[in-house]
Amino acid sequence: MTAPSRELDLSGVPTRATGGGYVYLLLFDSGVLKVGWSSSPQSRIKSHQFHAAPFGVALSRVWVSSQIESPAMVERELLCAASAMAQRTTAREWFHGVDFDVLAREAVALVGRVSPLDAPSHVDPMPPQVSLRHFREAIGVSLDELASRIDSQGLRVTHQVLSDVEAGRRHADDRLIQAWTKSLNTHPHHVRQDPELRAWVRSWDKGAKPKIGNAA
Structure with missing residues:
Protein backbone atom coordinates (compact mmCIF):
# COMPACT_ATOMS: atom_id res chain seq x y z
CA MET A 1 0.00 0.00 0.00
CA THR A 2 1.40 3.38 -0.93
CA ALA A 3 -1.39 5.98 -0.74
CA PRO A 4 0.17 9.20 0.58
CA SER A 5 -2.68 10.58 2.76
CA ARG A 6 -2.29 12.40 6.09
CA GLU A 7 -4.06 9.49 7.79
CA LEU A 8 -2.79 6.46 5.94
CA ASP A 9 -5.28 3.58 6.02
CA LEU A 10 -3.61 0.65 7.80
CA SER A 11 -6.63 -1.67 7.84
CA GLY A 12 -4.95 -3.98 5.34
CA VAL A 13 -1.86 -4.49 7.49
CA PRO A 14 -1.81 -7.87 9.29
CA THR A 15 -2.76 -7.66 12.97
CA ARG A 16 -0.86 -10.54 14.54
CA ALA A 17 1.47 -13.34 13.43
CA THR A 18 0.69 -16.93 14.38
CA GLY A 19 4.45 -17.43 14.64
CA GLY A 20 7.55 -15.71 13.32
CA GLY A 21 6.65 -12.20 12.23
CA TYR A 22 6.57 -9.50 9.57
CA VAL A 23 9.23 -7.10 8.32
CA TYR A 24 8.11 -3.60 7.47
CA LEU A 25 9.35 -0.39 5.86
CA LEU A 26 7.78 2.97 6.73
CA LEU A 27 8.30 6.23 4.87
CA PHE A 28 7.23 9.48 6.52
CA ASP A 29 6.48 12.66 4.62
CA SER A 30 9.56 14.22 6.24
CA GLY A 31 11.64 11.84 4.10
CA VAL A 32 12.65 9.65 7.05
CA LEU A 33 12.46 5.88 6.48
CA LYS A 34 12.05 3.30 9.26
CA VAL A 35 13.04 -0.40 9.05
CA GLY A 36 11.61 -2.84 11.56
CA TRP A 37 9.87 -6.12 12.26
CA SER A 38 7.00 -7.13 14.52
CA SER A 39 4.71 -10.01 15.35
CA SER A 40 1.90 -7.40 15.56
CA PRO A 41 2.69 -5.11 12.63
CA GLN A 42 -0.56 -3.15 12.51
CA SER A 43 -0.36 -1.98 16.13
CA ARG A 44 3.38 -1.33 15.86
CA ILE A 45 2.98 0.81 12.72
CA LYS A 46 0.02 2.67 14.24
CA SER A 47 2.22 3.43 17.25
CA HIS A 48 4.90 4.98 15.02
CA GLN A 49 2.17 6.92 13.21
CA PHE A 50 0.72 8.19 16.50
CA HIS A 51 4.07 9.32 17.92
CA ALA A 52 5.02 11.16 14.71
CA ALA A 53 1.73 13.10 14.47
CA PRO A 54 2.48 15.71 17.23
CA PHE A 55 5.52 16.79 15.21
CA GLY A 56 3.43 17.39 12.11
CA VAL A 57 4.88 14.30 10.42
CA ALA A 58 2.63 11.81 8.64
CA LEU A 59 3.17 8.29 7.40
CA SER A 60 3.12 8.33 3.60
CA ARG A 61 4.09 4.83 2.46
CA VAL A 62 4.15 1.37 4.01
CA TRP A 63 5.57 -1.97 2.88
CA VAL A 64 4.90 -5.12 4.92
CA SER A 65 6.26 -8.58 4.14
CA SER A 66 4.43 -11.86 4.18
CA GLN A 67 4.63 -13.77 7.46
CA ILE A 68 8.09 -15.36 7.71
CA GLU A 69 9.91 -17.46 10.26
CA SER A 70 13.10 -15.31 10.36
CA PRO A 71 11.99 -11.66 10.46
CA ALA A 72 14.90 -10.52 12.66
CA MET A 73 17.40 -11.93 10.16
CA VAL A 74 15.76 -10.13 7.24
CA GLU A 75 15.56 -6.92 9.29
CA ARG A 76 19.33 -7.06 9.92
CA GLU A 77 19.95 -7.47 6.20
CA LEU A 78 17.71 -4.49 5.42
CA LEU A 79 19.37 -2.34 8.08
CA CYS A 80 22.71 -2.99 6.39
CA ALA A 81 21.28 -2.20 2.97
CA ALA A 82 19.56 0.97 4.17
CA SER A 83 22.70 2.11 5.99
CA ALA A 84 24.69 1.78 2.76
CA MET A 85 22.14 3.91 0.89
CA ALA A 86 21.46 6.53 3.57
CA GLN A 87 22.77 10.06 3.73
CA ARG A 88 22.29 9.94 7.49
CA THR A 89 21.23 7.34 10.09
CA THR A 90 19.49 7.96 13.42
CA ALA A 91 19.25 5.35 16.20
CA ARG A 92 20.25 2.54 13.80
CA GLU A 93 16.75 1.98 12.34
CA TRP A 94 15.84 5.46 11.05
CA PHE A 95 17.32 6.63 7.75
CA HIS A 96 17.48 9.85 5.75
CA GLY A 97 17.85 9.94 1.97
CA VAL A 98 16.95 6.31 1.18
CA ASP A 99 14.91 5.53 -1.94
CA PHE A 100 11.83 3.69 -0.64
CA ASP A 101 11.20 1.80 -3.88
CA VAL A 102 14.80 0.59 -4.13
CA LEU A 103 14.81 -0.66 -0.54
CA ALA A 104 11.39 -2.27 -0.98
CA ARG A 105 12.72 -4.24 -3.97
CA GLU A 106 15.66 -5.33 -1.82
CA ALA A 107 13.21 -6.39 0.89
CA VAL A 108 11.17 -8.48 -1.54
CA ALA A 109 14.35 -10.26 -2.66
CA LEU A 110 15.45 -10.93 0.91
CA VAL A 111 12.06 -12.26 1.98
CA GLY A 112 12.18 -14.59 -1.01
CA ARG A 113 15.36 -16.16 0.40
CA VAL A 114 13.83 -17.24 3.72
CA SER A 115 11.20 -19.82 4.53
CA PRO A 116 7.56 -18.77 4.86
CA LEU A 117 6.10 -19.82 8.21
CA ASP A 118 4.15 -22.76 6.85
CA ALA A 119 7.07 -24.23 4.87
CA PRO A 120 9.27 -27.03 6.28
CA SER A 121 12.67 -26.00 7.59
CA HIS A 122 15.57 -26.70 5.29
CA VAL A 123 18.32 -28.98 6.54
CA ASP A 124 22.01 -28.18 6.05
CA PRO A 125 21.65 -25.06 3.88
CA MET A 126 24.70 -23.28 2.52
CA PRO A 127 24.42 -19.77 4.01
CA PRO A 128 24.75 -16.62 1.91
CA GLN A 129 27.89 -15.78 3.92
CA VAL A 130 31.41 -17.17 3.55
CA SER A 131 34.17 -16.64 6.10
Whole structure:
Protein backbone atom coordinates (compact mmCIF):
# COMPACT_ATOMS: atom_id res chain seq x y z
CA MET A 1 0.00 0.00 0.00
CA THR A 2 1.40 3.38 -0.93
CA ALA A 3 -1.39 5.98 -0.74
CA PRO A 4 0.17 9.20 0.58
CA SER A 5 -2.68 10.58 2.76
CA ARG A 6 -2.29 12.40 6.09
CA GLU A 7 -4.06 9.49 7.79
CA LEU A 8 -2.79 6.46 5.94
CA ASP A 9 -5.28 3.58 6.02
CA LEU A 10 -3.61 0.65 7.80
CA SER A 11 -6.63 -1.67 7.84
CA GLY A 12 -4.95 -3.98 5.34
CA VAL A 13 -1.86 -4.49 7.49
CA PRO A 14 -1.81 -7.87 9.29
CA THR A 15 -2.76 -7.66 12.97
CA ARG A 16 -0.86 -10.54 14.54
CA ALA A 17 1.47 -13.34 13.43
CA THR A 18 0.69 -16.93 14.38
CA GLY A 19 4.45 -17.43 14.64
CA GLY A 20 7.55 -15.71 13.32
CA GLY A 21 6.65 -12.20 12.23
CA TYR A 22 6.57 -9.50 9.57
CA VAL A 23 9.23 -7.10 8.32
CA TYR A 24 8.11 -3.60 7.47
CA LEU A 25 9.35 -0.39 5.86
CA LEU A 26 7.78 2.97 6.73
CA LEU A 27 8.30 6.23 4.87
CA PHE A 28 7.23 9.48 6.52
CA ASP A 29 6.48 12.66 4.62
CA SER A 30 9.56 14.22 6.24
CA GLY A 31 11.64 11.84 4.10
CA VAL A 32 12.65 9.65 7.05
CA LEU A 33 12.46 5.88 6.48
CA LYS A 34 12.05 3.30 9.26
CA VAL A 35 13.04 -0.40 9.05
CA GLY A 36 11.61 -2.84 11.56
CA TRP A 37 9.87 -6.12 12.26
CA SER A 38 7.00 -7.13 14.52
CA SER A 39 4.71 -10.01 15.35
CA SER A 40 1.90 -7.40 15.56
CA PRO A 41 2.69 -5.11 12.63
CA GLN A 42 -0.56 -3.15 12.51
CA SER A 43 -0.36 -1.98 16.13
CA ARG A 44 3.38 -1.33 15.86
CA ILE A 45 2.98 0.81 12.72
CA LYS A 46 0.02 2.67 14.24
CA SER A 47 2.22 3.43 17.25
CA HIS A 48 4.90 4.98 15.02
CA GLN A 49 2.17 6.92 13.21
CA PHE A 50 0.72 8.19 16.50
CA HIS A 51 4.07 9.32 17.92
CA ALA A 52 5.02 11.16 14.71
CA ALA A 53 1.73 13.10 14.47
CA PRO A 54 2.48 15.71 17.23
CA PHE A 55 5.52 16.79 15.21
CA GLY A 56 3.43 17.39 12.11
CA VAL A 57 4.88 14.30 10.42
CA ALA A 58 2.63 11.81 8.64
CA LEU A 59 3.17 8.29 7.40
CA SER A 60 3.12 8.33 3.60
CA ARG A 61 4.09 4.83 2.46
CA VAL A 62 4.15 1.37 4.01
CA TRP A 63 5.57 -1.97 2.88
CA VAL A 64 4.90 -5.12 4.92
CA SER A 65 6.26 -8.58 4.14
CA SER A 66 4.43 -11.86 4.18
CA GLN A 67 4.63 -13.77 7.46
CA ILE A 68 8.09 -15.36 7.71
CA GLU A 69 9.91 -17.46 10.26
CA SER A 70 13.10 -15.31 10.36
CA PRO A 71 11.99 -11.66 10.46
CA ALA A 72 14.90 -10.52 12.66
CA MET A 73 17.40 -11.93 10.16
CA VAL A 74 15.76 -10.13 7.24
CA GLU A 75 15.56 -6.92 9.29
CA ARG A 76 19.33 -7.06 9.92
CA GLU A 77 19.95 -7.47 6.20
CA LEU A 78 17.71 -4.49 5.42
CA LEU A 79 19.37 -2.34 8.08
CA CYS A 80 22.71 -2.99 6.39
CA ALA A 81 21.28 -2.20 2.97
CA ALA A 82 19.56 0.97 4.17
CA SER A 83 22.70 2.11 5.99
CA ALA A 84 24.69 1.78 2.76
CA MET A 85 22.14 3.91 0.89
CA ALA A 86 21.46 6.53 3.57
CA GLN A 87 22.77 10.06 3.73
CA ARG A 88 22.29 9.94 7.49
CA THR A 89 21.23 7.34 10.09
CA THR A 90 19.49 7.96 13.42
CA ALA A 91 19.25 5.35 16.20
CA ARG A 92 20.25 2.54 13.80
CA GLU A 93 16.75 1.98 12.34
CA TRP A 94 15.84 5.46 11.05
CA PHE A 95 17.32 6.63 7.75
CA HIS A 96 17.48 9.85 5.75
CA GLY A 97 17.85 9.94 1.97
CA VAL A 98 16.95 6.31 1.18
CA ASP A 99 14.91 5.53 -1.94
CA PHE A 100 11.83 3.69 -0.64
CA ASP A 101 11.20 1.80 -3.88
CA VAL A 102 14.80 0.59 -4.13
CA LEU A 103 14.81 -0.66 -0.54
CA ALA A 104 11.39 -2.27 -0.98
CA ARG A 105 12.72 -4.24 -3.97
CA GLU A 106 15.66 -5.33 -1.82
CA ALA A 107 13.21 -6.39 0.89
CA VAL A 108 11.17 -8.48 -1.54
CA ALA A 109 14.35 -10.26 -2.66
CA LEU A 110 15.45 -10.93 0.91
CA VAL A 111 12.06 -12.26 1.98
CA GLY A 112 12.18 -14.59 -1.01
CA ARG A 113 15.36 -16.16 0.40
CA VAL A 114 13.83 -17.24 3.72
CA SER A 115 11.20 -19.82 4.53
CA PRO A 116 7.56 -18.77 4.86
CA LEU A 117 6.10 -19.82 8.21
CA ASP A 118 4.15 -22.76 6.85
CA ALA A 119 7.07 -24.23 4.87
CA PRO A 120 9.27 -27.03 6.28
CA SER A 121 12.67 -26.00 7.59
CA HIS A 122 15.57 -26.70 5.29
CA VAL A 123 18.32 -28.98 6.54
CA ASP A 124 22.01 -28.18 6.05
CA PRO A 125 21.65 -25.06 3.88
CA MET A 126 24.70 -23.28 2.52
CA PRO A 127 24.42 -19.77 4.01
CA PRO A 128 24.75 -16.62 1.91
CA GLN A 129 27.89 -15.78 3.92
CA VAL A 130 31.41 -17.17 3.55
CA SER A 131 34.17 -16.64 6.10
CA LEU A 132 35.80 -13.24 5.85
CA ARG A 133 39.26 -14.76 5.75
CA HIS A 134 38.48 -17.28 3.01
CA PHE A 135 36.77 -14.67 0.85
CA ARG A 136 39.68 -12.25 1.21
CA GLU A 137 42.25 -14.94 0.46
CA ALA A 138 40.22 -16.22 -2.51
CA ILE A 139 40.52 -12.85 -4.24
CA GLY A 140 44.19 -12.48 -3.29
CA VAL A 141 44.03 -9.55 -0.89
CA SER A 142 46.42 -9.47 2.08
CA LEU A 143 45.45 -8.08 5.47
CA ASP A 144 47.87 -5.20 4.96
CA GLU A 145 46.32 -4.36 1.61
CA LEU A 146 42.82 -4.60 3.08
CA ALA A 147 43.82 -2.26 5.92
CA SER A 148 45.17 0.21 3.35
CA ARG A 149 41.93 0.09 1.31
CA ILE A 150 39.85 0.68 4.43
CA ASP A 151 42.17 3.50 5.48
CA SER A 152 41.60 5.19 2.12
CA GLN A 153 37.91 5.44 3.08
CA GLY A 154 38.82 7.44 6.18
CA LEU A 155 38.69 4.61 8.71
CA ARG A 156 41.96 3.72 10.44
CA VAL A 157 42.29 0.03 11.26
CA THR A 158 45.24 -2.23 12.01
CA HIS A 159 46.34 -5.59 10.64
CA GLN A 160 45.72 -7.09 14.09
CA VAL A 161 42.15 -5.79 14.33
CA LEU A 162 41.29 -7.29 10.94
CA SER A 163 42.90 -10.59 11.94
CA ASP A 164 40.90 -10.64 15.19
CA VAL A 165 37.63 -9.99 13.34
CA GLU A 166 38.32 -12.78 10.86
CA ALA A 167 39.10 -15.19 13.73
CA GLY A 168 35.94 -14.22 15.63
CA ARG A 169 37.86 -12.68 18.53
CA ARG A 170 36.47 -9.19 17.88
CA HIS A 171 33.18 -7.80 16.62
CA ALA A 172 33.26 -5.30 13.75
CA ASP A 173 30.73 -2.47 13.90
CA ASP A 174 28.54 -1.49 10.95
CA ARG A 175 30.94 1.24 9.81
CA LEU A 176 33.87 -1.16 9.58
CA ILE A 177 31.80 -3.83 7.81
CA GLN A 178 30.63 -1.26 5.25
CA ALA A 179 34.22 -0.18 4.55
CA TRP A 180 35.46 -3.78 4.61
CA THR A 181 32.94 -5.06 2.08
CA LYS A 182 33.37 -2.02 -0.16
CA SER A 183 37.13 -2.69 -0.17
CA LEU A 184 36.50 -6.24 -1.36
CA ASN A 185 33.79 -5.30 -3.88
CA THR A 186 31.11 -7.30 -2.12
CA HIS A 187 28.02 -6.47 -0.05
CA PRO A 188 27.44 -6.49 3.75
CA HIS A 189 24.73 -9.12 3.17
CA HIS A 190 27.48 -11.67 2.62
CA VAL A 191 29.41 -11.00 5.81
CA ARG A 192 26.78 -10.45 8.48
CA GLN A 193 28.22 -11.23 11.91
CA ASP A 194 25.18 -12.94 13.36
CA PRO A 195 26.57 -15.18 16.17
CA GLU A 196 24.74 -18.29 14.99
CA LEU A 197 26.08 -17.92 11.45
CA ARG A 198 29.60 -17.12 12.69
CA ALA A 199 29.57 -20.44 14.57
CA TRP A 200 28.09 -22.14 11.50
CA VAL A 201 30.82 -20.75 9.24
CA ARG A 202 33.59 -21.72 11.66
CA SER A 203 32.29 -25.29 11.63
CA TRP A 204 32.04 -25.24 7.83
CA ASP A 205 35.61 -23.95 7.56
CA LYS A 206 36.73 -26.95 9.60
CA GLY A 207 35.05 -29.33 7.18
CA ALA A 208 31.86 -30.02 9.15
CA LYS A 209 28.35 -29.56 7.79
CA PRO A 210 26.23 -28.44 10.75
CA LYS A 211 22.51 -27.78 10.69
CA ILE A 212 21.00 -24.43 11.61
CA GLY A 213 17.58 -23.07 12.39
CA ASN A 214 14.87 -25.53 13.46
CA ALA A 215 16.20 -28.47 11.48
CA ALA A 216 16.10 -31.73 13.43
